[in-house]
Amino acid sequence: MRVKRHRNDAKGRALAALAAALLAAGCGSGGESADSDPGAGRFDAQRAFADLEAQVGIGPRPAGSAASKRTAQFIARSLREAGARRVRIQRPHRNVVAEIPGSGPGVVVVGAHHDTQDGIPGFVGANDGASGVAVVLELARHLAAEAPLPGRSVHLVLFDAEEARGQRAFTEDGMRGSRQYVRYAQAGGRQGAPPLERIEAMVLFDMVGDCDLQVPREANSDPYLYLAFAEAAEEISGSPAPFEGEAGSVLDDHIPFIEAGVPSVDLIDFTYGPGEVPGEWWHTPEDNLEHVCAESLEAVGEAAALAIPRLP
Numbered sequence: 252m253r254v255k256r257h258r259n260d261a262k263g264r265a266l267a268a269l270a271a272a273l274l275a276a277g278c279g280s281g282g283e284s285a286d287s288d289p290g291a292g293r294f295d296a297q298r299a300f301a302d303l304e305a306q307v308g309i310g311p312r313p314a315g316s317a318a319s320k321r322t323a324q325f326i327a328r329s330l331r332e333a334g335a336r337r338v339r340i341q342r343p344h345r346n347v348v349a350e351i352p353g354s355g356p357g358v359v360v361v362g363a364h365h366d367t368q369d370g371i372p373g374f375v376g377a378n379d380g381a382s383g384v385a386v387v388l389e390l391a392r393h394l395a396a397e398a399p400l401p402g403r404s405v406h407l408v409l410f411d412a413e414e415a416r417g418q419r420a421f422t423e424d425g426m427r428g429s430r431q432y433v434r435y436a437q438a439g440g441r442q443g444a445p446p447l448e449r450i451e452a453m454v455l456f457d458m459v460g461d462c463d464l465q466v467p468r469e470a471n472s473d474p475y476l477y478l479a480f481a482e483a484a485e486e487i488s489g490s491p492a493p494f495e496g497e498a499g500s501v502l503d504d505h506i507p508f509i510e511a512g513v514p515s516v517d518l519i520d521f522t523y524g525p526g527e528v529p530g531e532w533w534h535t536p537e538d539n540l541e542h543v544c545a546e547s548l549e550a551v552g553e554a555a556a557l558a559i560p561r562l563p
Contacts, residue, residue: 293556296549299389302329303460303548306365306381307540313369314344314412314427322365323347326409329388334395335407341435341442344428345411348443349391353400357451359562360406360513361555363387364413364428364457364504373536377543378523382460384409386552393556400560406445408432410504421502429504433511452476452562453508453515458533459551460543461520466551467496469517471509476516476562483558484550493550494518499528518551 305325312318323345330338335349347365363383367376375381387407394405412427435444454476459466468477481494498521505515524532524542532538 293393294389294549294552295392296389296545296552298392299385299548299552300543300545302388303377303381303385303543304540306384307375307377311369311371311374312365312367312376312380314366314414314416316369319345319366319411323409323411326365326384326388330391330407333388333391334398335391337443339443341431341444344431346428346432347407347409347411348432349407350443351391351394351398351400351405351407353398353402353404353560355400355402355404356449357403358406358445358449359403359559360408360445360450360453360508361387361390361559362408362410362429362453362455362504364410366411366414366428368414368534370417371534371536374534374538375536376538377540378458378460378520378538379533380413382458382543382548383456386456386459386548386555389548389552390555390559394559397560402560403451403562404445405559406443406450408444413504425502426504426507430507433507437511447511447513450508450513453505453513454555454559454562455503455505455515455517455519456551456555457503457517457519458523459518459520460547461523462542462544462547464493464520464544464547464550465496465522466493466518466520467498468494469498469503469519469521470500471506472516473514476514477518479558479562480516480518480554483554483561487553487557493520493547494554518555 326347330349338349410428415421415424435441436447440446481491485491505517508515523530
């Protein structure tokens with residue numbers, strides 16, 4: 252992930268919160284109220300945190316390493332145990348893919364990246380990498396238990412090779428795994444990727460374990476997809492938090508999908524630790540278990556469990 256620019260706009264934050272509240276109110280008075288907590292029980296935060304810990308326990312996981320291979324095998328095994336179908340590891344980059352069937356046409360792709368930046372001693376990526384994977388794995392358990400889903404099928408992908416290697420430019424060397432996935436989709440659907448014309452939306456989770464969690468709308472992200480998560484959070488808790496506000500644009504694994512014409516959203520916490528964006532803990536050994544929280548995984552995961560099956 253690379254931050255290109257940042258705009259912490261208080262007015263935008265308020266407008267997004269208001270829009271989410273209005274959308275939630277417009278869903279019909281016959282629906283469940285926030286007091287009924289419709290999201291309760293959809294997402295097991297402690298189990299997700301255990302998946303986060305398991306990845307951190309492997310250590311640094313840069314693309315192409317032995318640790319990366321172990322991570323991909325761990326993810327594939329976890330997806331099979333969750334009940335996801337057609338689990339496989341793509342080549343050459345080790346994207347782990349799986350499918351949860353739905354009864355409607357089209358596909359929603361849900362992803363995160365599992366690699367860590369190389370060249371940083373002691374960098375285990377508890378937040379930058381492991382947190383997004385943990386959310387996707389726990390969502391897989393919930394969604395597989397509900398299959399076939401009432402709407403679109405969900406294709407899961409845990410991307411390899413999101414981080415650029417060494418000192419190479421991110422625009423040239425980052426997002427290699429997601430670009431591979433999109434190429435396979437454009438080729439009519441290869442190595443577990445669906446044909447591009449079937450992909451209706453893409454949802455990306457990245458850096459969602461920060462204990463001080465804030466997930467403003469990333470500037471490249473589709474506003475309607477983003478509001479679906481704010482609306483779900485409000486339905487569950489009475490507040491759209493942490494899905495509030497607007498921020499700058501980010502180069503991340505949603506970009507190849509946007510370039511291919513797929514509406515996409517990057518659910519990402521821009522600031523990790525003290526200081527200016529992206530925060531003092533980003534890409535340092537401080538990105539460890541001390542600075543991530545199960546409650547943050549739960550806030551994102553509960554909303555996602557409610558929102559993803561509803562995506563149009």
